[in-house]
Amino acid sequence: MKLYIAEKPSLGRAIAAALQSSIKGAQKNHKTHIEFANGDVVSWCIGHILAQADPEDYNSDLKKWRMETLPIVPEQWQLKPITRTRAQLTVLRKLVKQAHEIIHAGDPDREGQLLVDEVIDYFKVSKTKKSNIKRLLISDLNLPAVKRALNSLKPNSDFMPLSISALARSRADWLYGINLTRAYTLQGQKTGYNSVLSVGRVQTPLLGLVVRREQEIAAFVSKPFYQVQAHIAFSSNEKTSFTAKWQPSEKCLPYCDEEGRVLVKALAENVVERINDQPATVSSIDSNEKQQAAPLPFNLSQLQISAAKQFSMNAKLVLDVCQALYERHKLITYPRSDCRYLPKEQLKQARGIVSTLAKSSLPCNKPAQEANTTLVSKAWNDKKITAHHAIIPTEKSPENISLNTFEKNIYLLIVRQYLVQFYPAYIYQQTKVKLLIAGGHFTTQAKVEKQLGWKVLFPQSKKTKAADGSNQEHEQTLPPLTSGQVLHCQQGELLEKHTSPPQSFTDATLLAAMTGIARYVSDPTIKKVLKETDGLGTDATRAGIIDLLFKRGFLQRIGKSITATDVGIALINALPEMATLPDMTAQWEATLTAISEKNASYLSFMEPLSHTVTNMVYGASQQSFSGLPKVAFKPKRGKRNFKKKAS
Secondary structure (H helix, E strand, O other): OEEEEEOOHHHHHHHHHHHHOOOOOOOEEOOOEEEOOOOOEEEEOOOOOEEEOOHHHHOHHHHOOOHHHOOOOOOOOOEEEOHHHHHHHHHHHHHHHHOOEEEEEOOOOHHHHHHHHHHHHHOOOOHHHHHOOEEOOOOOOOHHHHHHHHOOOEEHHHHHHHHHHHHHHHHHHHHHHHHHHHHHHHHHHHOOOOOOOOOOOOHHHHHHHHHHHHHHHHHOOOOEEEEEEEEEEOOOOOOOOEEEEEEOOHHHHHHEOOOOOEOOHHHHHHHHHHHOOEEEEEEEEEEEEEEEOOOOOEOHHHHHHHHHHHHOOOHHHHHHHHHHHHHHOOOEOOOOOOOOOEOHHHHHHHHHHHHHHHOOOOOOHHHHHOOOOOOOOOOEOHHHOOOOOOEOEOOOOOOOOOOOHHHHHHHHHHHHHHHHHHOOOEEEEEEEEEEEEOOEEEEEEEEEEEEOHHHHHOOOOOEEEOOOOOEEEOOOOOOOOOOOOEEEEEEEEEEEEEOOOOOOEOHHHHHHHHHOHHHHOOOHHHHHHHOOOOEOEOOOOHHHHHHHHHHOOOEEEEOOEEEEOHHHHHHHHHOOHHHHOOHHHHHHHHHHHHHHOOOOOHHHHHHHHHHHHHHHHHHHOOOOOOOOOOOOOOOOOOOOOOOOOOO
């Protein structure tokens, strides 16, 4: 018999539905599997059904936390069944033994690959049977998509590097987390702190980011700075046509800060007096037509960031909603994706998807009707596809599906980001003008929109959020100008402003920091690598990591701001700097990616890590936790329950 092992029941049932259409005879639906008339079987895991063994599973003496037993480094790694899914594991053991061919149908990512592979290894499947295992990659649970995937099976051996990478991550997280959490919790107990001080290779650097941001805010001292604005017209008796901003010369640098802002008021006042009622000569005009392509479809992190900005939804809630849209409603493709590109093969479904959206009663119907599916954006790029592709709507109609507010908002975000791929580029004329007034240099610029293109789906006010979430101000209109033309500066205007402190993290900016972690990495070599590759954590794990820091009492919400608690601050202050910076975990992610691409080995990653953990455990025994409170912090519940799941 053929045995299909899915990652979860919903995926198993989708596979069974696709198989039933080509197999004669009735199928038998069991609680743990589905059996076909020809003998083939579809079964499933229920997420992870095996877990890394606990320290006490290796040695009962390790159940009690003692500094002298650290570090704990297993000589032979072990997995153990998760109690709540033990029955499913028993069924799978029997089915795997009976099967003559196994089809691996884990989710199309690193964790999904390992999840089924580790079950197969746990059952000690023979080398011959193991070498013949096929890989089924499904990112869309609708019947046509599953049928297409069933006709495109690949050798599971092609994905072994991905599995080894996930295995290395799992064991490394165990080594690092178990040993350092025990070490620092034991140190905290010496000062009377009565709860766990968890340390992790991702959660701790993330906490460090928040702590350092709050320290910067606390230490910030606002300083005034000054700008000069010139009001320009064609003649002295005309109304002002536009304004231009003074650009301080090199001679002014001693009176400016590192960002070129003028700090001496008298200097700016002098410029204002000099330019009043003076000729303004156009020294140069630079005018170019520019095009801006549509933003790429979403991966999970970018979707979470957009949802946080537009709907104040936290990362965990967005992930929960996406899972519902994927598994229950089958309206979107696989959501735990870190990719923003689409395979060219997907273009075959584009017309059907857009047509379905155009017929719906949702607000996306008109944009879908006006979409041009003959356009092919840069999103379709096979070279950019890894184990999965960007999150997009499926061919299933949203009509007659009851979506709650969260689900509807997220679905429409995904739909819009997909539809813009079938809209032309945004085209505008960018004009930059330089003027010379009383020996001083001034600049101004204007943008004239020539074709809105995809931006018609992102309506903006004069001062609002751009499609990427950044603030944009309405640009002024410039009259026709020529180089050398002499205009008139009617008056100068002094603008007094104040430097602003860094802003506390929010759900959106904290996720953005995790995905753009290169900005916070000190090593220039790592920084260069990470600009194009890894972030802190993965798209699939970031929501859970942030949520864990709240549960541990290390983070708290004050309005929309995310700040560190006293416990979180004390923990970061006590830890060695290398544990609180993203450099080390960034190196981990880069190496894990290299393993998945066959450019690094499991041992080259794990052996140095064991030495690092040993040194850090010793360092923990020398640290003081005098700043810890005597009792654990209990986070207060806000008025809004961000953890509410979509239903």
